[in-house]
Amino acid sequence: MIADFGYGILVVTFLLSLYSVGAAVLGALNKSTAIVESARRAMLLTWPLLTLSSLALIYLLVNNHYEVEFVYQVTSRSMPTYLKITALWGGQSGSLVFWSWLMSAFASLVTLRKWDRDREFLPWVIAVASLTMAFFLAMNVLFENPFARFWQTAAGVEAYTFKPANALPFAPQDGRGLNPLLRHIGMVIHPPMLYLGFVSFVIPYAFAIAALITGRTDDRWIRLTRRWTLWAWLFLALGLVLGGRWAYDVLGWGGYWGWDPVEVAAFIPWLIGTAFLHSVMIQEKRGMFKQWNMFLIVLTYCAVIYGTFVTRSGLLSSVHAFAQSAIGPMFAVYLSLISIGSVALIIWRWGDLSSDIELKSVFSRESLFLINNFLFLTLAFICYLGMNFPLVAEIITNQRVTVGPIWYERITAPLFAALMFLMGVAPLSAWGNSTLRTLGRAIWKPAVVSLGITTVLFFTYTRNAIALTGFFLVSFVILVSLYEYWRGARARQTSQGENFFVAFWKLTARNPRRYGGYFVHISMMLMAIGILGIELFQVETQGTVQVDQSINLGGYTVKYKDIAQFPGPDGRQVTRAVVSVYQGDQYISELHPRIDYYFESQQSMTIPGQRPTLKDDLYILLVAWEPVSTAGATFKIFVNPLINWLWIGSILFSAGILIAALIPDRSRAAVREKKSVQVAQTSAAD
Amino acid sequence: MKRYPLISLLVLILALGITGTVLAQDVRPTDDEVNAIAKQLYCPVCENTPLDVCPTEACREWREQIRAMLAEGKSEEEIKQFFVEYYGARVLSEPPRQGFNWVIYIVPPLVILAGAGILFMGLRKWVTPDDPGHDRGAKEAPGTADEENEYLARIEKELLGKD
Structure with missing residues (x-):
């Protein structure tokens, strides 16, 4: 009953979003505000409808309705309620519903804004957002119905949306339960964050398409969607970081990022989005590279759809899984149509989008942003190649290969280093004009200090050339960013007579994007410290010891004290070891690495005992595949130097984006006024 | 390896x-x-x-x-x-370095080189060194003797929203 209701609503919403696309286009072509308004209302209705449908699914999840296939797959009686609710995005069909729900929320938010000056965009923004939503809903309605129920037929038990002839309802007693690896707070938050990021990028894309169709190709669409882009970027980054943290806490391999195709698929939109985030500033400041920005946002949108596609269709695990999945080909068709359509629009408007490209110097801010774009896009391309290569190789040579971290690291490391260098140089350059001389004068002080820091590190910490280069770049970027804050604040101090702290705050408030951006740069560098630390200096050992015996690693002594086995919550058996940690002779703490075994899924999960400090992270695993007793337990121990800077950096990083996205940019109001005067003058001249 | x-x-x-x-x-x-x-x-x-x-x-x-x-x-x-x-x-x-697998080792350096080449050509084409008589679109004043003062002026200008 509830299942039929939920499915019915999905069908209605699907039809409604199709109507919304049609009405929006018709209204725009006929210049009929009434039809456009009808499209807008249809779109506004999708959110409450999808909320109802999601609630229906959540009701089924929470109340153990195992006759519904999706509920059976992702929940079980022993799971706590909050996990049953979040199991909504624990499987394919549910996560598609969740995707559409977020899309409808964002699209509604956008259509509710004041449109006075931008009326002509409205129908096209509605059309693009509704089309995207219709596509995702189509997948639910036609192929991946989360409300499909089990039916007992002569052939056996199968899940169908509608009752087959001569079939009886079938309800299993208990569900299979969510994969234990996914029962972690990181995994509860990680998918929604990624989806939020993905969905928010649809909005700038919708505006870009609207700008192309209406021919309003000035930077209005960029200004209107600047915040959406920042939010999208933040959510995507948070999604990636949370995924990394989850891997670190749960997967038990002492790392946070394995260049797995699924990770890479989410990383690509972020890379292209970062290029876009920077290059729109060139258009805003100098009115150049309009075609390029259009191209970038189209590419970002395609990367978002492709990212969802590869993680949802099983394309990358093997060609055969892809061929069996019904939604794979649908995605392929949609992606082709969207990319061809968007590129065709850009070509159609090529003339309107062209602008006189005039750079005063290779060292100007805009030239450096171009180099930034080149590096980010190259990185995105390399990720795309690495991610898809196993598939292509399987098709061509009929032999499967693995493209592991070693390949990615070798090829991306120099590009990341170049980006860091650029991050150090670009803030010191000026829009319009910078010469090597002006840049050199600004750079030498931070460069000398960084060199000093690197020298100290050479004598005290490491002789590794890669690490030293990395640490030099990190300190260079941090110093340049701080120097910029300081110079700016001092300038205000002199000109406005404010004290340093007031000047500092007003500076940030005046140009939140720039100073928020520098904050993000600094945080990124803290993250880089963590990455350099774990990549270059991680040490590990594995050994079997008896109670009171110990293992030494990286200056730590880990002594096996005790072991206990007891039933845990959520239908698991916990095997928990107690180890004492000593540094030299000094006792520091007691850690509890454990193995949680889930009976229902016959899967175990290794939870490390961790001792995080700013210097390193002692990370102890109880090896799950070896027998454990007081007579012998096998421990795998990692010392991960500096890793915690990665997490600290990612928290600060979010703060930087919040500064850039939340503080209203007061300097822009003036710019906008000036721009519109200019535009008026130009058109008068034409 | x-x-x-x-x-x-x-x-x-x-x-x-x-x-x-x-x-x-x-x-x-x-x-x-x-x-x-x-x-x-x-x-x-x-x-x-x-x-x-x-x-x-x-x-x-x-x-x-x-x-x-x-x-x-x-x-x-x-x-x-x-x-x-x-x-x-x-x-x-x-992937072992043989046959078709060479693609994954050869393409990235080629792409980096090609991209850098295009970028270089683009910059060469677009960069027109500053010339006082042809200064449309320039936001900043051309270099003055005192760089620090110029910087302060730029910041002030930007902060007052005159950029």
């Missing part, structure tokens, strides 16, 4: 250290010696999981296989070769 030269070295040193204390007089290759090789191989059945961390029973046996081969005195290369012959090239952490 050293994967992590530094880490391998450290692992080796540690392995020697532990051999001396924990597993004295044991000729059985240590877990660290086994993992040093398993780390470079991928689980033949699971997706993208290095063999040293894969919890499945099959992988446990494969690690024991490595241990047995090490005890027989097989070299790292021989062991890796053995796994490739049995389970295919997918057990290696990157």
